[in-house]
Amino acid sequence: MTDATKFLFDLLEVGSDDCNSDSSDVQGGRYSRWSDPRYIASRHKVALMQEANKLNLKTFSDVSLKPINWIINEWIPRGEVTAQVGLPGDGKSTWACAIAACVSRGEALLHPSIEPNKRGHVLIVSNEDGIDTLTARLIAAGADMTRVHFLSTKEGENGESPFAFSNARDLNRLEGFNLLNEDNIGLIIIDPIYLVVDGDCSNNSKARKAYENLTKLAKQLDCGILGIAHTVKNPSGRDPLARIAGASALREVPRGIILSTIIKNGPTQNGGTHVLVHAKNSLGKTDGGFQYCLQAIDLPNPNGDQNAVIRTVKIAITGELFGSAEDILNEADRRKPVETVNKTQLAEEFLLTTLKDGPKLLIDIQELVDTANFSMATVKIAYNNLHITSNKRIGDGRYEWSLPDYPVDKPVPDE
Structure with missing residues (x-):
């Protein structure tokens, strides 16, 4: 019998003297079962399961969600x-x-x-x-x-x-x-x-x-x-x-x-x-x-x-x-006054030109932004300045941008 098994038996309040008893001397007695490996294995599993109950566990189905306050x-x-x-x-x-x-x-x-x-x-x-x-x-x-x-x-x-x-x-x-x-x-x-x-x-x-x-x-x-x-x-x-x-x-x-x-x-x-x-x-x-x-x-x-x-x-x-x-x-970090104004103005003109014929998918706009060498942060500042709207398209659920229903105070540049 291993030391680990003896320890588990102790957890079950089975004395070590009982565990070491000779089953041949106690025919039909309480401890004759210790000679059966299957019984020892089952007792080992019981001891492990009893120890598992001491883990600080909580099942997720018992958790009640609360909104962030x-x-x-x-x-x-x-x-x-x-x-x-x-x-x-x-x-x-x-x-x-x-x-x-x-x-x-x-x-x-x-x-x-x-x-x-x-x-x-x-x-x-x-x-x-x-x-x-x-x-x-x-x-x-x-x-x-x-x-x-x-x-x-x-x-x-x-x-x-x-x-x-x-x-x-x-x-x-x-x-x-x-x-x-x-x-x-x-x-x-x-x-x-x-x-x-x-x-x-x-x-x-x-x-x-x-x-x-x-x-x-x-x-x-x-x-x-x-x-x-x-x-x-x-x-x-x-x-x-x-x-x-x-x-x-x-x-x-x-x-x-x-x-x-x-x-x-x-x-x-x-x-x-x-x-x-x-x-x-x-x-x-x-x-x-x-x-x-x-x-x-x-x-x-x-x-x-x-x-x-x-x-x-x-x-x-x-x-x-x-x-x-x-x-x-x-x-x-890298902003300069003149360059910043120019970049934002250029981004506004870019959006006005891109959207003047109607809504355009955001993914297509992002590709054009990369080609035009703008950062999305600059384009989003222009987006905010122009009050551009973003809507989820019916059907495929993709987002598209469009000019607002009301006129903005910036003329659409001629091509």
């Missing part, structure tokens, strides 16, 4: 961590204030597609920008200031230790804050996200543990968490995820990563200086994005001094972008 539709999911990544000057914290304003009011203040699902409280944890700077940006973004709160990471006035995500006491206080606000914290913004790492944030094992604990906190409080991070110093030409600086855990743990970059030699004809895209979105769409600029704005001085206005900035979206994150980022 979004804080901001297609951008920030509830119960998960989302990272927003960019270079200094890309307006990351200004974007965060704009998102906070949307959640605090439950309104799509930035763009119709940047829509919050529910009105909620917002908590900003920051050691990047001071409370005065953030206050001005939130006012400029149109936030409900009674629903946005600032949590300092500095030592308290009474000598209390600074807030730390690694401190169980502070996490309990966060849970209490959520209860005080009727379980309605919609979003927590952490600037930078490295604040949650206890120690060296470039240490991947420490970073992974911290970001996984942050995900648990998002689920516990039933809110979204937006953490702000940085790209590498020279992100141009890199794969979207390869642009993210720091430990690989920052690319792996968050379910969504929002990436911004500057348009080289911008602004473009639409007035945008930056682009914002999905570098990663495990729960929603991964294509498309926005072109935007940081718009300076003067707020009235609360003291009534008209000569001492308060200067701040806000996000101004100048256009919606189509295509993959890689295409949009690469287009921004």
Whole structure:
């Protein structure tokens, strides 16, 4: 009898002395069966099946599907961590204030597609920008200031230790804050996200543990968490995820990563200086994005001094972008003002000429685009500018593009 078999018998609470009993000495007794290999094999199988019951298994037929619960539709999911990544000057914290304003009011203040699902409280944890700077940006973004709160990471006035995500006491206080606000914290913004790492944030094992604990906190409080991070110093030409600086855990743990970059030699004809895209979105769409600029704005001085206005900035979206994150980022990396205008104008003329005699299959248009030496990202910008429609053809289900039913403000060029 093998050691493995004896072990399985022990699992069945059969003593080793019983297993080693001589069946010839116990004629007709309980253990005479151990001399039968078939009986031993059957007992072995029973033991294996009993052990199988200890596996943590779940059958897919027992799983109930649930829709994704979004804080901001297609951008920030509830119960998960989302990272927003960019270079200094890309307006990351200004974007965060704009998102906070949307959640605090439950309104799509930035763009119709940047829509919050529910009105909620917002908590900003920051050691990047001071409370005065953030206050001005939130006012400029149109936030409900009674629903946005600032949590300092500095030592308290009474000598209390600074807030730390690694401190169980502070996490309990966060849970209490959520209860005080009727379980309605919609979003927590952490600037930078490295604040949650206890120690060296470039240490991947420490970073992974911290970001996984942050995900648990998002689920516990039933809110979204937006953490702000940085790209590498020279992100141009890199794969979207390869642009993210720091430990690989920052690319792996968050379910969504929002990436911004500057348009080289911008602004473009639409007035945008930056682009914002999905570098990663495990729960929603991964294509498309926005072109935007940081718009300076003067707020009235609360003291009534008209000569001492308060200067701040806000996000101004100048256009919606189509295509993959890689295409949009690469287009921004190599863009030049004159060439960009000319390429977009040429793409518009190309589409007007191609579609002036009626609808055309998208697959045929793509072949013509390759021949004309345009990128699809440029053609999709022209597509958007001209309000071209895309419809699924009856019969074969293939997509075709056509000029809109209403006239566009661009003449169809003569051949």
